[in-house]
Amino acid sequence: MSGTDRLYTPEIYSAFLFDAMKHINAGIEELELYEFRYALDNIHPEEGWDSVVLDKQEEIERRIVSRDFYTRIQLRPRAGDRIVLDENILCLTRMLFTGLVSGKYPEAWLRRYFYFDIRGFYFVPRTVYFTEAVLAHFGGKPYKSFEQRQKRFDRLQEIGYKEFKEANSEIDQAFSESLKTLIDARGLPLIITLAGPTAAGKTEITERLLKRFEQTGRKSTTIEVDNFLLDREYRDDKPMGKESTHFGLFMRSLEMILQRKKITIPRYDFVYATSSHDLDGNLKPKCIPLEIEPADIIFMEGNFPFHMEALSNLIGIKAVYLTDDPIRLKRKWKRDIDYLKKYDPAYFRNRFFRTQFLRAEECYQPLMKVCDIVADTTGAALWATPEIARILDQN
Amino acid sequence: MTTIDLNDSNAFSEVLFEKMKQINPGISDLELYEFRYGLNDLIPEKGWGFVKLDPKEEIEKRLNSRAFYDAIQIKPKVADRIVLDEQIIRLAQMLFVGLITGEYEQDWIKMHFYFDIRGFYFLHRTLYFTENVLAHFGGRPFKRFEQKQKHFDRNQALGYKDFKEANADIDALFIECVKRIIAFRGTPILLAIAGPTAAGKTEIVERLRSAFEQAGQQVTSIELDNFLTDREYREAKGIHSEGKRAVHFGLFKQSLEDITLGKKISIPRYDTVYGTSSHDLDGNLKPEGVPIEIEPADIIFIEGNFPFLLEEVVPLIGIKVVYLTDDPVRIKRKWKRDIDYRKKYDPSYLRNRFFKDQFIMAQIAYLPQMEVCDMTVDTTGAALWVTPEISKILMAV
Numbered sequence: 001m002s003g004t005d006r007l008y009t010p011e012i013y014s015a016f017l018f019d020a021m022k023h024i025n026a027g028i029e030e031l032e033l034y035e036f037r038y039a040l041d042n043i044h045p046e047e048g049w050d051s052v053v054l055d056k057q058e059e060i061e062r063r064i065v066s067r068d069f070y071t072r073i074q075l076r077p078r079a080g081d082r083i084v085l086d087e088n089i090l091c092l093t094r095m096l097f098t099g100l101v102s103g104k105y106p107e108a109w110l111r112r113y114f115y116f117d118i119r120g121f122y123f124v125p126r127t128v129y130f131t132e133a134v135l136a137h138f139g140g141k142p143y144k145s146f147e148q149r150q151k152r153f154d155r156l157q158e159i160g161y162k163e164f165k166e167a168n169s170e171i172d173q174a175f176s177e178s179l180k181t182l183i184d185a186r187g188l189p190l191i192i193t194l195a196g197p198t199a200a201g202k203t204e205i206t207e208r209l210l211k212r213f214e215q216t217g218r219k220s221t222t223i224e225v226d227n228f229l230l231d232r233e234y235r236d237d238k239p240m241g242k243e244s245t246h247f248g249l250f251m252r253s254l255e256m257i258l259q260r261k262k263i264t265i266p267r268y269d270f271v272y273a274t275s276s277h278d279l280d281g282n283l284k285p286k287c288i289p290l291e292i293e294p295a296d297i298i299f300m301e302g303n304f305p306f307h308m309e310a311l312s313n314l315i316g317i318k319a320v321y322l323t324d325d326p327i328r329l330k331r332k333w334k335r336d337i338d339y340l341k342k343y344d345p346a347y348f349r350n351r352f353f354r355t356q357f358l359r360a361e362e363c364y365q366p367l368m369k370v371c372d373i374v375a376d377t378t379g380a381a382l383w384a385t386p387e388i389a390r391i392l393d394q395n
Numbered sequence: 396m397t398t399i400d401l402n403d404s405n406a407f408s409e410v411l412f413e414k415m416k417q418i419n420p421g422i423s424d425l426e427l428y429e430f431r432y433g434l435n436d437l438i439p440e441k442g443w444g445f446v447k448l449d450p451k452e453e454i455e456k457r458l459n460s461r462a463f464y465d466a467i468q469i470k471p472k473v474a475d476r477i478v479l480d481e482q483i484i485r486l487a488q489m490l491f492v493g494l495i496t497g498e499y500e501q502d503w504i505k506m507h508f509y510f511d512i513r514g515f516y517f518l519h520r521t522l523y524f525t526e527n528v529l530a531h532f533g534g535r536p537f538k539r540f541e542q543k544q545k546h547f548d549r550n551q552a553l554g555y556k557d558f559k560e561a562n563a564d565i566d567a568l569f570i571e572c573v574k575r576i577i578a579f580r581g582t583p584i585l586l587a588i589a590g591p592t593a594a595g596k597t598e599i600v601e602r603l604r605s606a607f608e609q610a611g612q613q614v615t616s617i618e619l620d621n622f623l624t625d626r627e628y629r630e631a632k633g634i635h636s637e638g639k640r641a642v643h644f645g646l647f648k649q650s651l652e653d654i655t656l657g658k659k660i661s662i663p664r665y666d667t668v669y670g671t672s673s674h675d676l677d678g679n680l681k682p683e684g685v686p687i688e689i690e691p692a693d694i695i696f697i698e699g700n701f702p703f704l705l706e707e708v709v710p711l712i713g714i715k716v717v718y719l720t721d722d723p724v725r726i727k728r729k730w731k732r733d734i735d736y737r738k739k740y741d742p743s744y745l746r747n748r749f750f751k752d753q754f755i756m757a758q759i760a761y762l763p764q765m766e767v768c769d770m771t772v773d774t775t776g777a778a779l780w781v782t783p784e785i786s787k788i789l790m791a792v
Contacts, residue, residue, distance in 0.1 A: 031736075032555045034598075039736040119735050157552075157735065161426045204428075338513050338551065339425075339432040341742065344476075345734075 003102035007050040013101055014040055020100050023107055025116040027155040039121040043085070045094055052098040057109060060095070064113065064125035067361065073354040076347055083346040085122065089353050093122045115326045119157045119333050120349045127325060127360045129376075134368045142381035143178075143389050146170040150327055150378045158333035164201065168377045172205060175321075175375040175382060176212055181395045182317050182372070182388065188218070188296040189258055190316035193306040195367055197359060199331040200323040201377065206301045213297050221295040223253075225302030227266055232273035239362040241305050249281045250304075253292075254314045260294040303363050307370045318371040320364065324378035325356050399495065401444035407495065408434055414494050417501055419510040421549040433515040436479070437487055446492045451503060454489070458507065458519040461758060467751040469744055477743040479516065483750055487516045509723045513551045513730050514746045521722060521757045523773075528765045536778035537770075537786055540564040544724055544775045552735065553727040558595065562774045566599060569716075569772045569779060570606055572789055576714055576769070579788045582612070582693035583655050584713035587702035589764045591756060593728040594720040595774065600696060607694050615692035617654075619699025621663055622647045626670030639705055646678045651711045654695055661686045701760050703767060715768040717761060721775035722753050 006016050018036045021028045028036065045051055055063075063069050073086045084090075096114065099105030114123040149167040153159055165172075183190060196202045206222060213220045228245040229235065235244040246266055253263045266277040267290045276287035283289055300306075306318050323331075329352055336342045343351070368374060374383040384392060399406050412430045416422045422430065439446055449457075457463045467480045490508065493499030508517040543561035547553055559566075577584055586603075590596045600616075607614050622642040623629070634640050643663055650660045663674040664687045673684030680686060702708075703715045720728075726749055733739045740748070765771055771780040781789065 030554055030556055032559075035555055035732065035736050038732065039738075042738055121736075121738075160424055161429055162424055165426075335429065335432065337742075339429050339515075341436060341515075345738065345742070 003104070004050075006101050007052075007098065008048070010044070010049070013049050017097055017101050020107070021116065024100070024110055025118060025154075027118050027157065030155055031118075042121070043090055043093060049094075049098055049101070052094050054095055054099050054102070054104050057105065060092075061113060064357075067358070070354050070357045073350055075350045075354065077350075083344045083350075085346055086350045086353070089122060089350065096123050117326065117329050120329070120345075120352075122349060122353070124325065124329070124353055124356065127357055129322060129360065129364060129368065131365060131368075134365065137369050137385060138374070138383045139386045139389070142376075142379075143384040143392065144174055144382045146174070146380040148378070148380045150324075150380070153327060153330065156330060158338065159327065159330040160334050161201075161204065161331075164327075164331060165204065168201070168380075171375055171377050171380050171382060172208070175205070175319075175373075176209055178373060178382060178384070178392055179209065179317065179319070180213070180216070181392055183213070183218075183297060185391045185395060186316050189260060189294070189298060190296070191254060191258065191298045191300060191314060192317045192319060193300045193304070193315050194319050194321055195303050195306060195363065195371075196321035197303075197323070197325075197328060197356075197364060199328040199335065200321050201331075202301050202321050205321055205375075206299050210299065218296040219294075220297040220299065221292055222299040222301055223257075223265065223292060225250075225300055225304040226270075227268045227290060228304075229268045229275060230279065231275050234279060239305075239359075240303055241308070245304070246275070246277055246281050249277070251310065251314075254311070257292065257294060257298055258314060262294055263292050264289045265292060266290070303359070305363060305367065307367045312370075317373065318367070320368055320371050320374045322364070322374060322376045322378070324376075327378055401446075401492065401495070402442045404438065404443065407443050410495055411491055414501070415510065418494070418504060419512060419548075421512050421551065422510075424549055425512075433512070437484060437491070437515070439488055443488075443492055443495075446488045448489050448493050448496075448498050451499060454486075455507060458754075461755065464751050464754045467747060469747040469751060471747075477741045477747075479743055480747045480750070483516055483747065490517050511723065511726050514726065514742075514749075516746060516750070518722065518726070518750055519754060521753055523719060523757065523761065523765065525762060528762065528771075531766050531782060532771070532780040533783045533786070536773075536776075537781040537789070538568060538779045540568075540777040542775070542777045544721075544777070547724055547727065550727055552731040553724065554731050555595075555598065555728075558724075558728060559598070562595070562777075565772060565774055565777050565779060566602070569599070569770075570603060572770065572779065572781070572785075573603060573714060573716075574606070574610075575789055576785065577694065579791070580713050583657055583691065583695060584693070585651060585655060585695050585697055585711060586714045586716070587697040587712050588716045588718050589700060589702055589704075589761065589768070590718035591720070591722075591725060591761060592752075593725040593732065594718050595728075596718055599718055599772075600698070604696070612694055613690075613692040614694050614696070615689055616696035616698055617650070617662065617689065619697060619702055620667070621665045621687060623665045623672060624676060625672050628676060639707075643672070643674055643678050644705070644707075646674065647705075648708060648711070650689075651697075651708060654689065654691060655711065655713075657691045659691055660689050662689060663687070700756075701764070703764055704760060709767055714770075715764070717765050717768045717771040719761070719771060719773045719775070721773075724775055 006012050014037050015033065018033050073088060076083050077086055078084065096105060096110060100110060114125055116123050152167065179192065194202055194206055210220045210222065228250045230244055230246065238244045249266060253265050256263050266275050267288060268275050276284060276289050278284050306315055337345055337348060372385055372388045376383065399410055401407060408431050409427065412427050467482060470477050471480055472478065490499060490504055494504060507520055509520055510517050546561060588596055588600055604614050624641065624643060629641055646663060650662050653660050663672050664685060665672050673681060673686055675681050703712050729745065729749065734742055734745060769782055769785045773780065
């Protein structure tokens, strides 16, 4: 049967797609055909699979690296009273499925540019974090590599923190050792920034680093940078930076804590999306700021553009903690949907698709080009700049 | 009694986390912070110290009363989100606090409830093997296997592949027994399989069907829902989809009799979208109605939830089966199938509905059918139960 003939009968289409998709994502092998069909039914085009128009590969490649494509993704499109998948996301997955069935899109091409999330049952473009500029910054190769134990999650549909932590134990250990060496090599007090995408495990690794450094007799503390956010209504979706935060307060706070002074910083309320401080940086009536005692090591966790020049001199070590997108998505299914029940699942799918690209472009890629050290837990590799590598090797 | 301050919510969740590992070992796969995320939704507004605990007897009584389940709302909303029903939340809060203070013993909780991790709530254990049912089967199963579904104890969701594998022994014996009964009773024969949602009915029917077809037998099926009368009529009369008055009963009985005699039958067609039958209330074809024609066959499956709930048709059905899977396993299958793959419901809607339907459906459909069926396949208990009469047939062939 020719590729296009398979498009006319839904049973033939789905059976062929089911087998072909096992090569795209091995986890599909865990499904029965009927389970795959249940999921596929939700995105069956009204006019049949043969009505799906296939764009050229080059055109698709261009689209998925253009910011416009992502900013247009709607987070809460509705059909009746239900939130549904954004039309462009839906269209992409339908196209890729159909191109795979008809043979127009080669498997290798699909795998190179996209990953398929089973639980979300959709394709998400792969974001490249290690761009040429980033690779050049780190001298082309990682400082240290380990066995990629996250491979064992390939077939899972969601991941809890316990197994995630276990898989990362070697790289986490190396990361923690390296930070310790760097701290010893630099003077105290010292600010360490830890940036990284959502669900990469920032909070957990920060907590463990804190404990570790306390054991060595050093006083540590953390500042969650989100506390410096302005009220949501003033941010208009702007990425984190000068215009969306109490930037003056932020700079002053860092300068003061480096002088071993106790600082008083704004407190951000995630439920109401409001800051304890007004736009002029004054405490609002009835609001309570956060007090942070001086310390030797100050961890700043969150996604502030730490690469900004004004900040650079204040920060002792700029670290990025990465986990690949397909794995983060699986962690979020477990954490944010199963445990926290925080979002509607369709809203969540739209939002992950959209922000994965936008955040990488706004935050992680620029930061990675200037940071000192990157822990990539999926690649099980620690990346350090030549300068940092020298310090690590000497100690 | 406890020394923790119930209003210290951090201490509360930490102790609860440890205690809950005894109730459901799957909790051990969570980190404390993940457990706290799950608990978030259930934290009482005024704190755990304000949760009033009902006496155990009262809770037991309530959880065995139909009225309690009838009152469960399946779509209560806060702002525009569906949330867990208030009574379900209150139950979970009470059990958590009682577990911490020691007012409710661990064993008592485990005996009457199970905890679903993904839903993060307690559900009542429905007893399927009641005294009546046990008596009907002569007090013990026909055969038992290793309970391989035990492997799923720690799972939070369950796909069909794993499920099928765990049931391989019991399913194989079941298929073999059905073949033997058919060999003994002869064809044409009516075969009905009832069972709760996500027990695996559709899949086992598919496998029986292909086993028969391979043996060269003609197979057909009758979908019970096609006999439903117009929805408008049923709603006006306050009858839902159960009972004699919900269906074209005369036609139903006649059709079963005819097809067992090897005759071709013409049955009503029910349109699920419009809720209308092809036939009027007197059982006559409506002018624009198109009936369904069913050719004679050796083995005729009757599909639906209540195939032998109606007393008058019981004697017509050659083999009456109830296909069961325990509630804690079924809900895990539904998380995977209905929520993850099908994306059919809002997750909170599923939580409310499962809690409610589990009890009600057992009372109105499965328990009564277990009391009259020929065999019950309990895939979780890995046991096949048959009546003494069927047992004799199986031993003889």
